[in-house]
Amino acid sequence: xxxxxxxxxxxxxxxxxxxxxxxxxxxxxxxxxxxxxxxxxxxxxxxxxxxxxxxxxxxxxxxxxxxxxxxxxxxxxxxxxxxxxxxxxxxxxxxxxxxxxxxxxxxxxxxxxxxxxxxxxxxxxxxxxxxxxxxxxxxxxxxxxxxxxxxxxxxxxxxxxxxxxxxxxxxxxxxxxxxxxxxxxxxxxxxxxxxxxxxxxxxxxxxxxxxxxxxxxxxxxxxxxxxxxxxxxxxxxxxxxxxxxxxxxxxxxxxxxxxxxxxxxxxxxxxxxxxxxxxxxxxxxxxxxxxxxxxxxxxxxxxxxxxxxxxxxxxxxxxxxxxxxxxxxxxxxxxxxxxxxxxxxxxxxxxxxxxxxxxxxxxxxxxxxxxxxxxxxxxxxxxxxxxxxxxxxxxxxxxxxxxxxxxxxxxxxxxxxxxxxxxx
Numbered sequence: 001x002x003x004x005x006x007x008x009x010x011x012x013x014x015x016x017x018x019x020x021x022x023x024x025x026x027x028x029x030x031x032x033x034x035x036x037x038x039x040x041x042x043x044x045x046x047x048x049x050x051x052x053x054x055x056x057x058x059x060x061x062x063x064x065x066x067x068x069x070x071x072x073x074x075x076x077x078x079x080x081x082x083x084x085x086x087x088x089x090x091x092x093x094x095x096x097x098x099x100x101x102x103x104x105x106x107x108x109x110x111x112x113x114x115x116x117x118x119x120x121x122x123x124x125x126x127x128x129x130x131x132x133x134x135x136x137x138x139x140x141x142x143x144x145x146x147x148x149x150x151x152x153x154x155x156x157x158x159x160x161x162x163x164x165x166x167x168x169x170x171x172x173x174x175x176x177x178x179x180x181x182x183x184x185x186x187x188x189x190x191x192x193x194x195x196x197x198x199x200x201x202x203x204x205x206x207x208x209x210x211x212x213x214x215x216x217x218x219x220x221x222x223x224x225x226x227x228x229x230x231x232x233x234x235x236x237x238x239x240x241x242x243x244x245x246x247x248x249x250x251x252x253x254x255x256x257x258x259x260x261x262x263x264x265x266x267x268x269x270x271x272x273x274x275x276x277x278x279x280x281x282x283x284x285x286x287x288x289x290x291x292x293x294x295x296x297x298x299x300x301x302x303x304x305x306x307x308x309x310x311x312x313x314x315x316x317x318x319x320x321x322x323x324x325x326x327x328x329x330x331x332x333x334x335x336x337x338x339x340x341x342x343x344x345x346x347x348x349x350x351x352x353x354x355x356x357x358x359x360x361x362x363x364x365x366x367x368x369x370x371x372x373x374x375x376x377x378x379x380x381x382x383x384x385x386x387x388x389x390x391x392x393x394x395x396x397x398x399x400x401x402x403x404x405x406x407x408x409x410x411x412x413x414x415x416x417x418x419x420x421x422x423x424x
Contacts (some may be wrong), residue, residue, distance in 0.1 A: 036150040043245040074216045082201035083162040088155035090189040105140045110133045120179040121163045169357030181310035196306035199297035200320040218262045220288040225376035226346035241287045241302040243379035244278045318363040326353040340416040344373025379408045
């Protein structure tokens with residue numbers, strides 16, 4: 001990586017003395033053992049992540065999970081979470097200034113590992129490579145897509161990637177997130193630009209089955225209007241988080257309604273077919289990225305905006321976690337489509353599957369503030385992915401999708417006015 005030159009700015013405060021800074025608690029043998037274990041293995045005691053899977057092309061590869069037997073009550077699911085946060089960092093103190101991004105990341109990580117108590121995950125001291133598969137520590141990565149060209153640094157535009165966080169009754173993963181974010185807030189000015197966003201990766205152990213992936217995909221399509229209403233305007237109709245319905249190749253070519261696409265997913269027998277119904281092959285820039293199932297064994301939620309505070313990050317992570325939990329538990333699409341695709345309908349849907357000790361619904365309250373329970377926003381078609389088409393054909397396709405959008409809006413409004421909780 002070429003070094004990025006940067007001249008430190010004057011007038012920056014001096015860092016408090018070490019006596020004023022937070023000190024680590026004693027590093028006991030038990031703490032050292034826990035830290036070593038966290039770095040060496042994944043969240044369930046297995047090397048992480050598993051090897052990349054080939055994109056399936058035949059029936060025998062249709063189910064990604066080796067599990068065939070139904071789950072029993074004794075086999076509780078563990079949910080794993082990965083959070084990618086894009087933002088800008090500017091040191092609050094003069095000794096935090098560095099001339100290159102690599103030096104900046106190294107200094108940030110060393111100070112993090114000194115100030116954050118050792119019971120929380122450590123931070124990697126070098127810039128994460130894009131092809132790296134290590135997720136035992138917090139790490140920083142370059143993200144050229146969010147860099148503002150021609151602007152001097154600091155602030156440094158950067159992506160922070162969490163270690164694999166594990167959600168189960170009584171787990172402390174939220175405290176790990178809060179500890180690292182508190183360090184950043186204390187030592188840096190955290191800002192964002194219009195290109196920044198937050199991505200949440202979710203997986204299960206035992207791994208998703210094909211029927212579960214179907215139900216998740218169908219619910220993602222169905223509740224699109226609610227998610228569009230929740231996110232701020234900068235993340236609506238966003239080319240980096242496109243609609244899995246209007247911008248899917250199937251709908252673009254065949255003008256399928258939302259319910260018709262849900263039915264097509266129901267008939268799919270292979271996971272790669274489900275992914276192709278939701279998005280272009282290999283194109284991750286959709287609201288819900290199902291191609292991550294093959295590369296990272298996760299489903300990626302790309303709709304959330306950039307965050308500058310831990311409570312914001314945890315609100316979006318809680319929403320994604322609760323949604324996946326609900327999706328693998330609802331019975332069928334007939335039941336699903338009785339719930340209106342509004343913010344109120346989505347909240348009711350999530351509330352039916354809350355698990356004590358795993359979920360903290362109050363963290364999502366900030367997402368509902370100031371928003372009507374009847375609010376919903378239909379996605380808008382994006383021309384991205386259709387540039388190879390002739391201009392006339394592309395324009396005609398977009399007009400067809402707009403008409404399809406209007407028809408869905410009317411149908412959703414009828415359901416919203418007619419429905420009253422409880423919906424089943």
